[in-house]
Amino acid sequence: MSVRATIVSQFEVVAGEQQRRLAPLTDDLKLLQSGLDSLSFAIIVARLEDELGFDPFNAEEAVEFPVTFGDFVRLYENSAG
Amino acid sequence: MWLWGAMCADGQVPAGAFHGSTTVVRLAALTGASSLDGRLEELRGRTVLIATKDQLTAALALIELDGVARRIVLCPPDLAAAYFPGVIETAGADAWVRDDAVPEENGAGLGVEVKAQPALVATSVNRQRSHETEWILLTSGTTGAPKLVLHTLGTLTSVILYQQARRPAASNAPVWSTFYDIRRYGGLQIFLRAALRGGSLVLSDPKESITDFLARASAAGITHISGTPSHWRRALMSGATATIAPVYVRLSGEIADQAILDNLKLAYPNSGVAHAFASTEAGVAFEVGDGLAGFPATLVGAAGGAVDLKVADGTLHIRSGGNALRYLGEQFAPIRGADGFVDTGDRVDLREGRYHFMGRAGGVINVGGLKVHPEEVEAVINAIPWVRMSLVKARRNPITGAVVTAEVVLADETDVAGERPQGAELTREIIEACRRGLPAHKVPAMVRIVPSLEVSAAGKLVRPSA
Numbered sequence: 423m424s425v426r427a428t429i430v431s432q433f434e435v436v437a438g439e440q441q442r443r444l445a446p447l448t449d450d451l452k453l454l455q456s457g458l459d460s461l462s463f464a465i466i467v468a469r470l471e472d473e474l475g476f477d478p479f480n481a482e483e484a485v486e487f488p489v490t491f492g493d494f495v496r497l498y499e500n501s502a503g
Numbered sequence: 504m505w506l507w508g509a510m511c512a513d514g515q516v517p518a519g520a521f522h523g524s525t526t527v528v529r530l531a532a533l534t535g536a537s538s539l540d541g542r543l544e545e546l547r548g549r550t551v552l553i554a555t556k557d558q559l560t561a562a563l564a565l566i567e568l569d570g571v572a573r574r575i576v577l578c579p580p581d582l583a584a585a586y587f588p589g590v591i592e593t594a595g596a597d598a599w600v601r602d603d604a605v606p607e608e609n610g611a612g613l614g615v616e617v618k619a620q621p622a623l624v625a626t627s628v629n630r631q632r633s634h635e636t637e638w639i640l641l642t643s644g645t646t647g648a649p650k651l652v653l654h655t656l657g658t659l660t661s662v663i664l665y666q667q668a669r670r671p672a673a674s675n676a677p678v679w680s681t682f683y684d685i686r687r688y689g690g691l692q693i694f695l696r697a698a699l700r701g702g703s704l705v706l707s708d709p710k711e712s713i714t715d716f717l718a719r720a721s722a723a724g725i726t727h728i729s730g731t732p733s734h735w736r737r738a739l740m741s742g743a744t745a746t747i748a749p750v751y752v753r754l755s756g757e758i759a760d761q762a763i764l765d766n767l768k769l770a771y772p773n774s775g776v777a778h779a780f781a782s783t784e785a786g787v788a789f790e791v792g793d794g795l796a797g798f799p800a801t802l803v804g805a806a807g808g809a810v811d812l813k814v815a816d817g818t819l820h821i822r823s824g825g826n827a828l829r830y831l832g833e834q835f836a837p838i839r840g841a842d843g844f845v846d847t848g849d850r851v852d853l854r855e856g857r858y859h860f861m862g863r864a865g866g867v868i869n870v871g872g873l874k875v876h877p878e879e880v881e882a883v884i885n886a887i888p889w890v891r892m893s894l895v896k897a898r899r900n901p902i903t904g905a906v907v908t909a910e911v912v913l914a915d916e917t918d919v920a921g922e923r924p925q926g927a928e929l930t931r932e933i934i935e936a937c938r939r940g941l942p943a944h945k946v947p948a949m950v951r952i953v954p955s956l957e958v959s960a961a962g963k964l965v966r967p968s969a
Contacts, residue, residue: 439934440943454713454741460733460871463740464902465948472949479762479901487766489742 425499428473432466433458439465449492456491476501505570505632506656507533510701517701518676522723523559524708524716526621530566530701534630536623538563539600543571543628545615549598550574552591552613554582556604558685558706559621562694564600569656570632572598576639576651579686580709581942584609586648593651593832594639639831640688642783647879647941651831652783652838660695661824662787665809672700677751680705680720682730682738688783689756689872693729713738717746729753732763733871733903744770753790755779756872757904758860761796768794780860784838785845786825788812797851797859813844818864819851820844862897862905866966870944871903877966880907880947883940884933889914889923894956894964895947906948909933912956 423431430447433456437444442457453463471477478501479485488494510517510530517530528538537543538560551572555561561577568575576594587609590596598615601607610616638659641649679697683690685706697704705720717738720728728749730738735754738744752767752774759778767776777792788810791798803812810823822844829838839845850861868875877895884893891914897905911933916923924932930950937946957965 439938452742454737460737460903461906461943464871464900464906467902468898468900468906468908468948477901480899485762487736487739489740 425474425502426495429466429470429495429498432469432473436462436465436469447491449490449495451491452489453491453494470498474498474502504656504660505636506566506698507570507630508632509699510566512701515701517698519678519697519701519703520723521559521562521697521703522705522719523557523621524706524711524719526559528559528563528621528623530698532623533563533566533628535628536625537567537628538619538621538623539567539617540619541624541626542615542617543567546598546600546617547571547633548573549615550576550594550596552576552578552594552596552599552601552610554578554587554599554605554609555602555619556580557602557621558708560600560602560619562685562698562704562706563621563623564619565694566698567628568600569636569638570634572636573634574637574639577641577686577691579641580684582641582649588612589648590641590651640691640783640827641686642688643874643876646882647876650835653828653831655828658786658825658827659691660699662809663692663696663699667699675726676700676702677727678703678705678723678725680707680723680725680728682707682716682728682734683756683872687756687872688781689729689731692781692787696727713741714743714746717741717743721747725749727751727753729755731756731872731904732759733757735763735767736902739766739770749774752776753779755781757869758862759796762901764794764796780819780847780849782845782847782849784827785821785847786810786823786827788819788821788823788847795857797854797857800853800856800858803858811844814851814853814858815844815846816864817850817852819847819849819858821847866896868895868897868905868907870905870907873944875907875945877907880909880937880941880945883937884909884911886940887933887936890933891915892956892964894966896967898948903944907945909947909950910953910956911950912953 440462444457478497488497520527520529553561553564599610599613600617600619638654640652644650681690681693685691685694705723732754752771777790779790781787813820826845827838848864850864851858852861866877880895881893891912893909893911895909898908900906933950959965
């Protein structure tokens with residue numbers, strides 16, 4: 423599964439578990455308007471680390487926090503690089 | 504000292520305003536108006552539960568009741584109905600202030616009920632101090648039931664007053680804001696910083712988006728703002744941090760790592776960015792403004808300040824006038840040790856002249872500023888018939904500092920024939936069981952089925968030290 427597909431799948435699973443209505447995951451969707459809260463993002467990042475084997479937030483240098491869904495996917499794709 | 508008296512120092516009426524998400528209250532109006540349905544005098548000398556959903560209503564009740572009530576018990580907005588009877592009994596409450604969003608049944612047995620609202624109603628009020636009011640804060644205990652922590656206005660403000668006495672008041676009064684709820688220690692400190700000087704405060708609202716909150720804070724002209732690292736990460740993710748231009752940005756309630764400090768310095772290059780350490784029991788320990796994670800080792804053992812720090816058995820200990828006095832209830836050990844220090848339970852490690860926080864001793868997990876006791880989560884998991892035992896731990900997380908994870912050992916299949924789900928259903932059912940019995944931040948983010956867990960010679964689960 424591609425990095426993007428893995429991320430999309432985790433967003434959907436966690437939204438279901440947290441009983442939150444997920445907005446359509448377009449690249450320009452603002453993360454905070456996706457329907458998920460901080461705890462949901464925390465769970466997504468933890469599970470993605472298990473699935474993909476890395477956590478891009480835990481890099482040596484401070485990463486710029488993603489604002490849109492597209493930023494979020496790119497952050498992972500670039501780290502997978 | 505009492506709060507209204509301090510707000511009216513030198514005979515001035517307070518100049519500030521408190522901003523809720525829908526209502527703004529000018530503090531000066533409290534001289535001839537009240538949010539307590541004209542019934543303030545009925546609460547004089549009583550032990551009063553403040554249980555409102557709305558923060559502004561709670562803030563006004565605190566201002567009105569300090570010096571009037573014998574004791575005020577500050578209930579967090581998410582206090583579960585099941586815990587009310589225990590809190591009422593332990594505190595000896597005989598009255599309460601609630602709003603429409605809190606069910607009447609929660610206050611069963613309380614003689615006096617006052618329905619409060621964030622809007623003030625003109626009435627004659629006798630703002631006279633008659634009591635040295637005790638302030639009771641709630642903090643989470645290992646069983647999930649809250650522990651009641653006894654403070655006074657004196658203990659809660661000791662570090663604030665020490666600092667204010669040493670820093671000249673700014674010519675323009677600060678306008679404070681906080682992402683925190685003021686019913687928790689970190690938020691209450693901000694409430695008091697604002698209120699003591701009759702200043703202004705912009706309160707958050709869980710129903711409001713972060714973008715809207717920051718826009719409202721900006722419109723109110725905020726100069727000082729505080730939140731946990733998790734709050735600030737969320738603010739950075741909103742893309743709306745530029746909405747405000749504070750002179751002072753504060754982090755507390757969780758470990759501030761270098762990444763979040765760097766990110767905030769980038770977002771607010773002209774602001775002072777400081778991280779503070781405090782706990783409900785130990786009070787405020789320090790504030791560090793040098794942009795680096797951790798705190799200088801020179802603070803430990805330093806004499807002459809408002810707060811004494813020491814490191815013993817690997818954890819930070821605090822002794823100051825800001826320490827809580829004790830827990831209410833017979834069953835708890837004293838908060839302060841024989842030498843007057845409070846063990847925060849936060850483990851620190853000395854590296855190159857700085858102490859760095861390493862997480863909690865005793866395994867308490869901090870998820871976005873909210874405490875989780877592993878035992879409480881394990882109890883829910885262990886109640887599932889086909890589970891033998893479980894171990895709940897923290898896992899580091901860049902969004903909320905930590906998330907909860909669980910390792911679970913299943914009971915022998917022969918003992919639970921037919922009941923036990925299979926495959927992925929197993930972990931899903933465990934998470935579902937936790938979701939039914941626990942608030943969201945305590946539900947494990949991931950569950951791993953393991954063949955066994957290490958048990959010590961004393962028969963206890965071996966818990967990770969970090």
